[in-house]
Amino acid sequence: MKIGEFLRLARKEKNITLRQLSDLTHISFSQLGKIEREEHKPTRENSLKIAEALQIDQTILFKLLGYQHENIEKSHSVDPLLRYKVLVRDRFKCKVCGEGPPKVSLEVDLILPKANGGEIKPDNLVCLCDQCLRGRTLFIANEGLEKDLLFAKNKIRTTL
Incomplete structure (x- = not known):
């Protein structure tokens, strides 16, 4: 797109x-x-x-x-130590496609965006490759946050 x-x-x-x-x-x-x-x-x-x-x-x-x-001046800035902890927790793999370095570049992104009340804390952060991050962003823009799989999984986990 x-x-x-x-x-x-x-x-x-x-x-x-x-x-x-x-x-x-x-x-x-x-x-x-x-x-x-x-x-x-x-x-x-x-x-x-x-x-x-x-x-x-x-x-x-x-x-x-x-x-x-x-x-890019990010709308959210993840502390390098917290970023590393998230990467280790997610085993240096994208949580959508499962790929990791050196094949793909990884980002740590908010599951629930700041614009929707999300906070920078470990349970609201996920490791995604650039392609999956871009795809997720476009999906959320077209379909809405409520239909996003990562958001839905996180919502279920936090309500248990």
């Missing part, structure tokens, strides 16, 4: 028109249209405004835009 389609789906899911998004972000209506039609790549500053207005994790938006990971 391309960035324009992703943003359009996220905007429509929230029942926000381009005009309303323009008012929320202070980015011109025509500029937003060009971004959705893939005619223009938003600046970092405009990407942050769009992410905030649509309640999208800015890290995911930046990845979809192709920004290098080290240039």
Whole structure:
């Protein structure tokens, strides 16, 4: 999925028109249209405004835009020791596909995003490869968090 389609789906899911998004972000209506039609790549500053207005994790938006990971200011920052503990707990394997280094690069991500009240603590963190993280992000944007398998598993575990 391309960035324009992703943003359009996220905007429509929230029942926000381009005009309303323009008012929320202070980015011109025509500029937003060009971004959705893939005619223009938003600046970092405009990407942050769009992410905030649509309640999208800015890290995911930046990845979809192709920004290098080290240039991304994450919406959540996992302490290196906690990150390592999660990687060890998950046996340095992606919890979705089961792959690990050196075949794939691994990320530690929130199961319940901060935007939905998630906290940075071990039981809300999971090890995912870049591809599965991107796929999960798009799935949540299209289908909703409630239908996400990792979220559903975590929800069951915390209610027992």
